[in-house]
Amino acid sequence: MKLTRFVHNSVSKYGMIDHGKVYPLAGTIFEKPIRDGLGFRLEDVRLLCPVQPSKAICIGLNFKNHASELDMAIPSEPAFFMKPSSAVIGTGESIVYPHELVTQMDYEGELAVVIGRRARYIEEQDVDYYILGYTIANDVTARNLQPKDGRWMISKSFDTFLPVGPWVETKVDPHHLEIIVKVNGTVRQRANTDDMIFSVPRIISYLSKVMTLNPGDLVLMGTPSGVGELTPGDRVAISIEGIGCLENIVV
Ligand code: MG
Numbered sequence: 001m002k003l004t005r006f007v008h009n010s011v012s013k014y015g016m017i018d019h020g021k022v023y024p025l026a027g028t029i030f031e032k033p034i035r036d037g038l039g040f041r042l043e044d045v046r047l048l049c050p051v052q053p054s055k056a057i058c059i060g061l062n063f064k065n066h067a068s069e070l071d072m073a074i075p076s077e078p079a080f081f082m083k084p085s086s087a088v089i090g091t092g093e094s095i096v097y098p099h100e101l102v103t104q105m106d107y108e109g110e111l112a113v114v115i116g117r118r119a120r121y122i123e124e125q126d127v128d129y130y131i132l133g134y135t136i137a138n139d140v141t142a143r144n145l146q147p148k149d150g151r152w153m154i155s156k157s158f159d160t161f162l163p164v165g166p167w168v169e170t171k172v173d174p175h176h177l178e179i180i181v182k183v184n185g186t187v188r189q190r191a192n193t194d195d196m197i198f199s200v201p202r203i204i205s206y207l208s209k210v211m212t213l214n215p216g217d218l219v220l221m222g223t224p225s226g227v228g229e230l231t232p233g234d235r236v237a238i239s240i241e242g243i244g245c246l247e248n249i250v251v
Pocket of ligand 1: 058059060108110139222223
């Protein structure tokens, strides 16, 4: 099932995608989805980020091939950082290049876990119950600022640096998905989530023992090798098998 948020006639609603149409829901995507009214063609609505997260937690290094690309050892423990909710945009929205401070801005195509239920002290075997599904995210990074930016709070946090969407897929195995990132039609990242170092249950269980995870919170599972630069005018498209395609233009 594909769940999202969209705007039609200036009103934002939660919706369910079915055969190229989006159907408004009576409630939110965190309850049992009940259709409320006729569907709209996807071309006739504007999709929003499917959730409004209270926080987005990211893993610093979680793909073996990205670790070797950076000439770094495979970590024994995950390293985390956060991106603010103010950085979130949806598919089709523009990534704004912050010229005043940034001289290198990179894309990082990533699988994102979408929390569906309030989660605190969850064991690994129970994690699935708390996950609504999976979506696609771009962990946009000001690479030139990163070396002097201890926990990466500045380099990861500019407005529009967290494109998310186009929807949440509820039925997908997160550990066997192909990720393909294209910039202006050219493939720049291609990997499979079976190369991830830390699994979804391990990460969600661990985080839930630190902080409460709220419905709509996002956990980005890290990027594979092939990260690279974006410049104004570029179109970046991140496809994940079984989910869809997140597409944004840089302005
Ligand atoms: Mg990343």
